[in-house]
Amino acid sequence: MNKCVFVTGATDGTGLAIARRFAKEGYDVMIGSRSGERAEAAAKKIADEFGVFSKGYETRIFDEDNVKAIFDDIYKSGRRVTTLVLNAANLGIGQESLTVNIDDFMAVYQTNVGWNFMMARAAAKHMIENKGGSIVFITSNSAIRVTKDRCAYCSSKSAILGMSKSFAVDWGKYGIRSNCVLPGMIKTERWRTNLNGTKYSLPNYTPIEDIAEYEDIADAAYYFGSDQSRNTTGAELVVDGGMLAQLTPDITRKLWKDEE
Ligand SMILES: NC(=O)c1ccc[n+]([C@@H]2O[C@H](COP(=O)([O-])OP(=O)(O)OC[C@H]3O[C@@H](n4cnc5c(N)ncnc54)[C@H](OP(=O)(O)O)[C@@H]3O)[C@@H](O)[C@H]2O)c1
Numbered sequence: 001m002n003k004c005v006f007v008t009g010a011t012d013g014t015g016l017a018i019a020r021r022f023a024k025e026g027y028d029v030m031i032g033s034r035s036g037e038r039a040e041a042a043a044k045k046i047a048d049e050f051g052v053f054s055k056g057y058e059t060r061i062f063d064e065d066n067v068k069a070i071f072d073d074i075y076k077s078g079r080r081v082t083t084l085v086l087n088a089a090n091l092g093i094g095q096e097s098l099t100v101n102i103d104d105f106m107a108v109y110q111t112n113v114g115w116n117f118m119m120a121r122a123a124a125k126h127m128i129e130n131k132g133g134s135i136v137f138i139t140s141n142s143a144i145r146v147t148k149d150r151c152a153y154c155s156s157k158s159a160i161l162g163m164s165k166s167f168a169v170d171w172g173k174y175g176i177r178s179n180c181v182l183p184g185m186i187k188t189e190r191w192r193t194n195l196n197g198t199k200y201s202l203p204n205y206t207p208i209e210d211i212a213e214y215e216d217i218a219d220a221a222y223y224f225g226s227d228q229s230r231n232t233t234g235a236e237l238v239v240d241g242g243m244l245a246q247l248t249p250d251i252t253r254k255l256w257k258d259e260e
Helices: 013-024 036-050 064-076 102-129 151-174 214-225
Strands: 004-007 028-033 054-058 083-086 133-138 176-183 236-239
Touching: 004 013, 013 028, 013 036, 013 083, 013 214, 028 036, 036 054, 054 064, 064 102, 083 102, 083 214, 102 133, 102 151, 102 176, 133 151, 133 214, 151 176, 176 214, 214 236
Parallel strands: 004 028, 004 083, 028 054, 083 133, 133 176, 176 236
Antiparallel strands: none
16 A cells, blocks of 8 residues: 555645655645645646645544544545644734633634644544554744744644654554654745744844755655654654754844845
């Protein structure tokens, strides 16, 4: 049976780069998105480009019937999900802790913790039958050191570290591994256009004077998701250009080439 990866939030950006990384290695690639249409379009592109089987699924957040239906559909097609990459996230931006509406706060947890949990245990059933598999969480370096006005986001990303270790411990006996990738800044439009009010040029935030390309995160996800990391579980890989290692950024250095 061919290896099969399911990637959430995979119609563009980081998620799409992850899906493409696995497609390049010949995996069957399942694309999850809140939009079934976008998921199907991305899957078709991947199938055409890499000559692999690919299918798009509409993911309804925090809906366990939807999760079950997706994994049943894959099962009925004769495939078993052998790698699950949980990339989609509610970013919970601008949630000031004294004033945030509790429903908005909990929506972040429903996606990043509750729904990820549902997805992981549905995938685990495929993996148990397949005598092993790999769960990869795309969490964040803000699981360890936080950013302002994002209590739900940062603490949900910390919760993911614990959830991943729990799966590693609980499901290791089935050959299931669970690991976390912790990106720092990725070159998304959000950072390029500084929507977060980033004050200084982006490379000034990292000792190596650059932030991550989508492909840097995809490579780390592939490492954890594939047999390359067959003896690694309950682990974390920080991909942040060294942001976490430094106490304060050197804001006086040169500008990012795109901003010069
Ligand atoms: N960008 C960064 O600098 C950065 C830094 C550290 C960590 N990360 C983490 O890396 C991963 C990818 O980051 P990204 O910036 O590429 O993410 P993104 O584009 O903001 O989100 C990834 C996908 O998640 C889905 N999504 C967005 N908002 C959602 C919501 N409210 N509820 C449910 N699903 C939602 C979307 O997919 P659909 O619309 O197709 O459903 C989206 O394409 C995320 O887990 C993020 O937390 C990113």
